[in-house]
Amino acid sequence: MFAATFAVLRASYPQHRAIGWFCATYSIGLLSPLSELGVRFASTPALFNASSYLALVLSMLCFTHGVSALSGRSPPRVVTPTIVVLALVGRAMLDDGARNTIGYGLVYQFPFYSMLLLCTAMAVAAVRERRDPWWAALGVVLAISVSYFLVKPFFAAAFGSGATMRDYAASSYALFSQAVGGLLTIAAALAVLLMIVRAVLWSTRIEAETDLLTGIANRRGFERHAAALIGTARRDGQAVSAIMLDLDHFKGINDGFGHATGDAVLHAVAQALRGAVPPDALVARLGGEEFVALLRGTDQHGAALVAEAIRAAIARLEPRLPAVTVSGGVAELRPHDTLGTLLDRADHQAYEAKQAGRDRIYPALSSAT
16 A cells, blocks of 8 residues: 555655655555465575575665655765665575574664664654654654664574574464554554655645746745745744836837747846845745845835845846836835735835836835835
């Protein structure tokens, strides 16, 4: 079920690399219980014994890469290949040794507690950086899993796991071991699945609220974030101002140079706008050639200064693009304003700027007090 779930998510959201690793984790992991059936009932158990172990090691390797991709942290490159090589060499050296000894168990479980320890370290680093309870939950599950694989050899020696793989498969200890391991596997899978679903929903929201052409917010994204910005500013007693901008004669650029050039101009204008406003300003393309900036902690005079800086930046777009100018209007939030009434006043000022000859900001800087 986990393999199928991650496969569907991987097909739907290929940009999330971690999903592919977790899909591989549980797809490859399926081979282990199938191999153990072969160990118990086939006439050549050694082959299935080897395939079961190899499937578990590769599955754990994929899980480690998945946690790395999900957390954005990577262990040193040589670490995981070294663990895999040591695991395979150690398993080959064990050959047909008695399974119910501590030494055998520690060597056999080495890749699992080693890679889970790496995953735990990455989860702890993510918790420290993000203060995310889901990473904390995953870290707890992984830490318990590390302890589980470390103590398994001692329990195997104490309670008897059978001297051979076939004896182990038929033992009560195997039932206990696989039940606990299954619970930990499900807990880890649910934790990463929930974090991936959260990441997918977040990226879907960002995509829905981002203008694909310019990379800044669209109207939906602007309205959602603007409501939060205004609410915070009012609570903190800060001024809020809006700048409405409209490119002059943009239809002529599309008609004279083509829509591809027009799109390039819109993208360049968005970058110039973002570069000219304060870092905490909210900028968006409302549609067509209309842009907006919402500034917290800025009165109308300060907003007029920013608007003039934007107008100057747009006038200096890269030479390969046709020249373009912008007309803009500025308005400051009043006590009984809504976002709509604030933008209406700024839009009215932008209209006045166009009527006065374009390529200007209204009210003029000298009168924006």
